[in-house]
Amino acid sequence: MRIGVAGVGRIGSMHASNLVSLPDVEQVLLFDPVPGRAYQAAGGLGDRAAAVDTYEGLVADCDGVLVATPTASHPHLVRGAVAARVPVLCEKPLAPDLAAMEAVVAGIEAMDGQVMVGFQRRFDPATVELRRRLRAGEVGTVYLVRTVNNDHLPPAGEFLATSGGLFRDCLIHDLDAVPWLVGEPVVEVYASGAVLVDQAFAEIGDVDNAVVTLRFAGGAHALLSASRHDPVGYDCRMEVFGSKDTLAVGVDEHTPLNSLEPGAPRPVAPWPGFPERYHHAYVNEMRVFMEVIAGRAENPSPPRDSLTSLRLAAACEESWRTALPVRTV
Known part of the structure; x- marks a missing residue:
């Protein structure tokens, strides 16, 4: 399974490191809006990690996308993946304020999108x-x-x-x-x-x-x-x-x-x-996300929650x- 990670700051880098440790992950693709940052992160993760230049390229090449960019960018990135019919795991929160989150949740549900929210507990x-x-x-x-x-x-x-x-x-x-x-x-x-x-x-x-x-x-x-x-x-x-x-x-x-x-x-x-x-929780979160992608598990952290x-x-x-x-x- 190929998993994309958008955003390689502290949280995104942690998730990427956890993903490359899982045997069922074939490749982890990284994207970051800061030029060169994704390539630098990929270089420290071994042969199963690679970087791409655009978010659209990330979505196109992955079975699922993890969004760990700054909060203000979450609605746009989540909508892009949902429109491409790619499952998403988005770090909390889905949006910076209640009105924006209500709109995002309504849009996800209207498109029957598969989105998990990263509440690690x-x-x-x-x-x-x-x-x-x-x-x-x-x-x-x-x-x-x-x-x-x-x-x-x-x-x-x-x-x-x-x-x-x-x-x-x-x-x-x-x-x-x-x-x-x-x-x-x-x-x-x-x-x-x-x-x-x-x-x-x-x-x-x-x-x-x-x-x-x-x-x-x-x-x-x-x-x-x-x-x-x-x-x-x-x-x-x-x-x-x-x-x-x-x-x-x-x-x-x-x-x-x-x-x-x-x-x-x-x-x-x-x-x-x-x-x-919460190291074990974060690793388990990645495992569950992959099970959700594969259709073997229900979404335990849906957007409406x-x-x-x-x-x-x-x-x-x-x-x-x-x-x-x-x-x-």
């Missing part, structure tokens, strides 16, 4: 197992979901201005994963945020620490927290409290927590960032600005 083995147990009733009635989403070090300044902000860039993963796990609509959102790490966040109208409360239709709640700085390491975990069991994802020797209980173990090599923490998480992120921003809860249905 839907491919994380432990998270997938948690969803299986929830669906099987092994947790019972869900009382509460609690998540932590902390960067080890704040992102670079040039990234912040185009990131979309903490709610849309960082917490969007929780806003996707938690409703997907619970299986109920969110009816109300309340969010609060502060600038505690660096005033650079305030200068662009963002926050670097935030908490969010979600209330689900059945009465369960979720408590989400995020920070742009954790001095111990990257921390991304989830706990689900139910009437039959309490389950956790992301709690192991890498979890950057220093317990004060006597004899408690210290964290061992905490993850430095999300690529390391990404509308849900972006609407919740917008509700979080409104709640943060107004200091009031926001109804979402």
Whole structure:
């Protein structure tokens, strides 16, 4: 199978490296709008990687295309691949704002396009197992979901201005994963945020620490927290409290927590960032994409689901600005 990668920045290069490691990938073709960048990236990936000069050439030569370019270019590139009847895996988000995303999703559905959105937690083995147990009733009635989403070090300044902000860039993963796990609509959102790490966040109208409360239709709640700085390491975990069991994802020797209980173990090599923490998820995402291309698997991350998480992120921003809860249905 030949897979194209559009965009060879940090994320695109990571995906390309994962793809060339898979035995079922015959060739990985790379395109980047920066002249020479794709050829340089291909040179470091071995004989199964090659570069092309245009996105149209990439689409024409591939069985599926992975879009990892800057967000503003996603709608155009996704539409181009869908029009050519080529399956797409697009890094989140599909579009930079809600109106644009609604238009993209409507267009994909009108053309019956095959598009997967890259929310990597839907491919994380432990998270997938948690969803299986929830669906099987092994947790019972869900009382509460609690998540932590902390960067080890704040992102670079040039990234912040185009990131979309903490709610849309960082917490969007929780806003996707938690409703997907619970299986109920969110009816109300309340969010609060502060600038505690660096005033650079305030200068662009963002926050670097935030908490969010979600209330689900059945009465369960979720408590989400995020920070742009954790001095111990990257921390991304989830706990689900139910009437039959309490389950956790992301709690192991890498979890950057220093317990004060006597004899408690210290964290061992905490993850430095999300690529390391979710390495298995990203590799599995590539495998699943290939199964979807081949028609052997259902799309586990369809475009319409990404509308849900972006609407919740917008509700979080409104709640943060107004200091009031926001109804979402």
